[in-house]
Amino acid sequence: MAKELKDLTKRETDYSRWYNELVVKADLAEQADVRGCMVIKPYGYAIWEKIQQTLDGMFKETGVQNVYFPMLIPKSFLSKEAEHVEGFAKECAVVTHYRLRANESHDGVEVDPSAKLEEELIIRPTSETTIWNTYRKWIHSWRDLPLLCNQWCNVMRWEMRTRLFLRTSEFLWQEGHTAHATKEEAEKRAKQMLGVYADFVEKYMAMPVIQGVKSETERFAGALDTYTIEAMMQDGKALQSGTSHFLGQNFGKAFNVQFVDKDNKLDYAWATSWGVSTRLMGALIMTHSDDNGLVLPPHLAPIQVVIVPIFKGEEELKRLDEKFNVITKNLRAKGIRVKYDNADNKRPGFKFADYELKGVPVRLVMGGKDLANGTIELMRRDTLEKETLSAEGIEDYVEKLLEEIQQNIYQKAKERLESRIYPCDNYEEFKERIKDGGFFLCPWDGTVETEAKIKAETQATIRCVPFGVDQSNPGVDMVSGKPATCRVLIARSY
Amino acid sequence: MAKELKDLTKRETDYSRWYNELVVKADLAEQADVRGCMVIKPYGYAIWEKIQQTLDGMFKETGVQNVYFPMLIPKSFLSKEAEHVEGFAKECAVVTHYRLRANESHDGVEVDPSAKLEEELIIRPTSETTIWNTYRKWIHSWRDLPLLCNQWCNVMRWEMRTRLFLRTSEFLWQEGHTAHATKEEAEKRAKQMLGVYADFVEKYMAMPVIQGVKSETERFAGALDTYTIEAMMQDGKALQSGTSHFLGQNFGKAFNVQFVDKDNKLDYAWATSWGVSTRLMGALIMTHSDDNGLVLPPHLAPIQVVIVPIFKGEEELKRLDEKFNVITKNLRAKGIRVKYDNADNKRPGFKFADYELKGVPVRLVMGGKDLANGTIELMRRDTLEKETLSAEGIEDYVEKLLEEIQQNIYQKAKERLESRIYPCDNYEEFKERIKDGGFFLCPWDGTVETEAKIKAETQATIRCVPFGVDQSNPGVDMVSGKPATCRVLIARSY
Numbered sequence: 012m013a014k015e016l017k018d019l020t021k022r023e024t025d026y027s028r029w030y031n032e033l034v035v036k037a038d039l040a041e042q043a044d045v046r047g048c049m050v051i052k053p054y055g056y057a058i059w060e061k062i063q064q065t066l067d068g069m070f071k072e073t074g075v076q077n078v079y080f081p082m083l084i085p086k087s088f089l090s091k092e093a094e095h096v097e098g099f100a101k102e103c104a105v106v107t108h109y110r111l112r113a114n115e116s117h118d119g120v121e122v123d124p125s126a127k128l129e130e131e132l133i134i135r136p137t138s139e140t141t142i143w144n145t146y147r148k149w150i151h152s153w154r155d156l157p158l159l160c161n162q163w164c165n166v167m168r169w170e171m172r173t174r175l176f177l178r179t180s181e182f183l184w185q186e187g188h189t190a191h192a193t194k195e196e197a198e199k200r201a202k203q204m205l206g207v208y209a210d211f212v213e214k215y216m217a218m219p220v221i222q223g224v225k226s227e228t229e230r231f232a233g234a235l236d237t238y239t240i241e242a243m244m245q246d247g248k249a250l251q252s253g254t255s256h257f258l259g260q261n262f263g264k265a266f267n268v269q270f271v272d273k274d275n276k277l278d279y280a281w282a283t284s285w286g287v288s289t290r291l292m293g294a295l296i297m298t299h300s301d302d303n304g305l306v307l308p309p310h311l312a313p314i315q316v317v318i319v320p321i322f323k324g325e326e327e328l329k330r331l332d333e334k335f336n337v338i339t340k341n342l343r344a345k346g347i348r349v350k351y352d353n354a355d356n357k358r359p360g361f362k363f364a365d366y367e368l369k370g371v372p373v374r375l376v377m378g379g380k381d382l383a384n385g386t387i388e389l390m391r392r393d394t395l396e397k398e399t400l401s402a403e404g405i406e407d408y409v410e411k412l413l414e415e416i417q418q419n420i421y422q423k424a425k426e427r428l429e430s431r432i433y434p435c436d437n438y439e440e441f442k443e444r445i446k447d448g449g450f451f452l453c454p455w456d457g458t459v460e461t462e463a464k465i466k467a468e469t470q471a472t473i474r475c476v477p478f479g480v481d482q483s484n485p486g487v488d489m490v491s492g493k494p495a496t497c498r499v500l501i502a503r504s505y
Numbered sequence: 506m507a508k509e510l511k512d513l514t515k516r517e518t519d520y521s522r523w524y525n526e527l528v529v530k531a532d533l534a535e536q537a538d539v540r541g542c543m544v545i546k547p548y549g550y551a552i553w554e555k556i557q558q559t560l561d562g563m564f565k566e567t568g569v570q571n572v573y574f575p576m577l578i579p580k581s582f583l584s585k586e587a588e589h590v591e592g593f594a595k596e597c598a599v600v601t602h603y604r605l606r607a608n609e610s611h612d613g614v615e616v617d618p619s620a621k622l623e624e625e626l627i628i629r630p631t632s633e634t635t636i637w638n639t640y641r642k643w644i645h646s647w648r649d650l651p652l653l654c655n656q657w658c659n660v661m662r663w664e665m666r667t668r669l670f671l672r673t674s675e676f677l678w679q680e681g682h683t684a685h686a687t688k689e690e691a692e693k694r695a696k697q698m699l700g701v702y703a704d705f706v707e708k709y710m711a712m713p714v715i716q717g718v719k720s721e722t723e724r725f726a727g728a729l730d731t732y733t734i735e736a737m738m739q740d741g742k743a744l745q746s747g748t749s750h751f752l753g754q755n756f757g758k759a760f761n762v763q764f765v766d767k768d769n770k771l772d773y774a775w776a777t778s779w780g781v782s783t784r785l786m787g788a789l790i791m792t793h794s795d796d797n798g799l800v801l802p803p804h805l806a807p808i809q810v811v812i813v814p815i816f817k818g819e820e821e822l823k824r825l826d827e828k829f830n831v832i833t834k835n836l837r838a839k840g841i842r843v844k845y846d847n848a849d850n851k852r853p854g855f856k857f858a859d860y861e862l863k864g865v866p867v868r869l870v871m872g873g874k875d876l877a878n879g880t881i882e883l884m885r886r887d888t889l890e891k892e893t894l895s896a897e898g899i900e901d902y903v904e905k906l907l908e909e910i911q912q913n914i915y916q917k918a919k920e921r922l923e924s925r926i927y928p929c930d931n932y933e934e935f936k937e938r939i940k941d942g943g944f945f946l947c948p949w950d951g952t953v954e955t956e957a958k959i960k961a962e963t964q965a966t967i968r969c970v971p972f973g974v975d976q977s978n979p980g981v982d983m984v985s986g987k988p989a990t991c992r993v994l995i996a997r998s999y
Contacts, residue, residue, distance in 0.1 A: 107616065
């Protein structure tokens with residue numbers, strides 16, 4: 012196994028392969044027996060749980076409540092919103108029957124043809140349709156608004172080419188669905204939730220992101236505006252990490268959700284929806300990890316500190332146990348997640364490699380000599396630096412160090428992002444440089460044709476019109492030569 | 506709406522209807538647009554979240570880790586364990602296609618016949634098969650054991666007659682799946698998890714339960730032993746509230762999960778599985794609630810204390826707000842979940858009825874007169890008793906009262922259970938008395954025939970062979986007259 016760990020492909024050699032291997036070797040997830048689906052293993056799920064719990068608390072602080080809607084959607088619902096059906100009614104899992112029976116040879120089961128559904132059911136690819144069909148029953152007056160619901164669930168989109176966490180047929184996510192009395196309020200909510208995502212991703216995942224609004228082509232099917240946070244991976248490609256949609260009255264009208272407003276007039280409800288998924292796991296892994304394995308931000312690491320004693324014989328182990336039990340207890344009292352690994356069936360070298368691979372932020376080691384000297388060896392995963400410290404007061408040191416590591420990996424990612432955003436007005440230069448990755452800030456004439464041309468010729472897409480960029484003088488479109496309407500962020504993406 | 510609240514059917518009039526109405530009126534859940542499925546509304550989901558969080562912590566304390574396995578299972582997996590297929594491969598949702606296309610008239614979508622799956626996929630009714638097919642890759646040596654995994658997810662069983670929470674086609678649950686090196690360890694784990702369930706249900710849900718082991722007929726499909734907790738509803742019927750299965754080596758053999766034991770010999774892994782579901786919500790509602798609505802145990806109530814000011818004019822409201830803000834803050838500092846409802850678009854009478862219906866354990870009310878007198882009115886939901894107290898020190902009083910209410914509703918349910926367990930040796934008497942509900946402790950000859958006869962003639966079933974009952978002299982079977990092998994608990998059930 013320790014040998015196996017070293018076999019991790021280097022990022023430089025093959026970034027994509029490095030990622031695929033790392034997910035499996037670090038015990039995060041693996042391919043399932045069902046095509047395109049994944050099994051999330053305990054270590055991977057523990058990270059997802061931290062993401063989930065933290066975000067859930069942040070949603071609730073804004074007044075959002077959790078609900079649960081059925082996973083099956085009647086086929087006809089999908090066609091009710093004209094654009095939505097184009098986007099989501101294609102590759103999806105269709106339930107056509109509700110019973111199996113023993114086959115003729117009685118060695119297996121087969122579909123019972125008499126148990127055919129009158130109307131086929133779709134496993135939800137997203138739940139706007141089924142939720143808005145229910146909102147019609149919940150919303151009658153402006154007093155029922157705003158309605159702020161969210162659900163944590165599984166969804167299914169039949170993907171042809173899948174990659175663990177980044178693109179799987181089934182994935183886990185949260186989907187928020189809100190209804191409002193006014194356009195302004197809905198727009199504000201859509202932006203607010205994007206802010207929550209950006210905040211979470213930066214503070215907990217240590218990932219800096221670019222916030223912006225999608226072009227029409229890249230919008231969610233049925234949205235008037237799609238807001239996005241875009242993160243940069245180490246290969247310079249973009250990863251869309253969360254989106255929040257202002258849906259206007261499209262779903263209100265499609266599902267006839269009307270309410271009496273304060274002036275006693277009937278109006279259709281205004282909608283938003285917003286989601287992040289297990290895709291965040293992919294972003295987390297790709298942003299910080301290195302050739303030795305995962306690098307996890309302390310705020311999300313299931314194990315923040317691992318403690319390994321090095322001992323000869325039971326007597327020495329006993330003395331180290333005593334010492335470490337105190338340190339473990341003190342660290343836990345500070346709310347730090349500690350694992351004390353004194354198992355005697357694995358060599359220290361194996362343990363070191365394994366915890367490095369798993370991205371545990373801090374490792375503490377003590378041997379017989381340290382015991383005599385009152386010292387302890389500390390390694391931080393982000394820089395792989397080791398130092399020997401006095402065991403006295405190590406708990407305070409570790410507590411501060413965890414925050415420092417969190418900040419350090421964020422800074423590193425932020426510097427990378429900032430150093431690879433290039434203003435670019437020349438299409439020839441763009442075509443050459445995009446091969447090496449990076450985000451390009453380019454003048455765009457606002458047409459679908461130009462957008463399509465860039466994509467066809469370079470595989471790069473308009474990620475967003477970024478917020479906070481001076482758009483007063485966007486210049487000339489680098490492709491068409493026509494006056495640009497704005498500067499957009501263009502990149503290849505996952 | 507306040508009128509509507511009063512319309513709740515009385516338990517005495519129609520217990521079943523009372524339940525159905527209560528679930529909807531208290532805003533817990535409602536029928537979904539998909540047959541047999543439910544929408545869990547914010548208030549209902551908030552209770553489920555408390556159940557989930559508490560149980561999850563209890564599982565983790567025993568070493569269990571969370572994972573996620575795909576919701577789709579290849580049809581062929583179901584036939585691998587002979588008994589399991591009988592139990593679960595019948596009424597289930599079958600995915601046969603993976604794509605829709607626009608229909609000819611372009612006004613809707615239809616299944617694309619060219620996108621037919623080679624092998625149909627089943628939406629999981631339970632996940633033993635898919636999990637054990639993966640465990641084969643995870644388990645090689647005794648060092649890999651025990652493997653203690655759990656997942657919180659949705660499952661689907663195509664039910665013909667459904668009732669909100671009690672029996673729905675899709676429901677939420679947790680399913681634990683453990684693998685062990687020895688029979689003893691697996692049996693111990695199955696019993697341990699039953700103990701966790703019993704503990705949780707009694708301490709948090711305030712529901713006393715009977716623990717025991719199922720008869721062969723009532724066992725989980727594929728289990729060697731099924732342990733159960735059985736609760737008694739107010740109508741004297743049993744509700745199976747959680748089960749834990751000792752699966753022997755059945756799945757280990759069916760999916761060829763072998764490991765090298767400490768003596769270097771190959772053996773099949775031993776298995777358990779255990780689960781509780783949103784059915785617990787039904788049990789919770791039916792155990793404690795009354796003709797005025799829900800009665801929630803404080804340990805699980807999303808709102809433990811509601812505070813309602815009664816005011817004339819803004820000036821008075823302002824003074825009440827000031828007073829209540831302090832009380833709210835103090836209560837929250839004690840970890841108590843408080844809602845301060847000073848909304849002015851609903852009358853106090855409406856609020857009172859609504860919070861009663863929703864089962865909020867404690868209500869505090871203050872008006873202008875109270876403000877002058879330094880008093881506060883308190884109502885406890887379990888007894889509906891009101892008292893006027895000094896506002897000074899109300900926080901400590903409420904804190905103690907919440908514990909008292911928790912204990913009180915548990916005691917009430919316990920006394921009901923104990924007073925309605927009847928030892929019974931006479932089948933004629935049994936047939937007469939079972940009509941009024943209750944649990945009957947009867948001698949049984951251990952045969953399937955007797956069990957079937959009782960069920961056919963009385964709709965009652967053997968719930969379990971209860972633990973802790975003296976079985977040294979079970980007597981004579983009340984139906985067949987043959988020597989009994991044990992005393993069993995018989996009841997009608999949900």
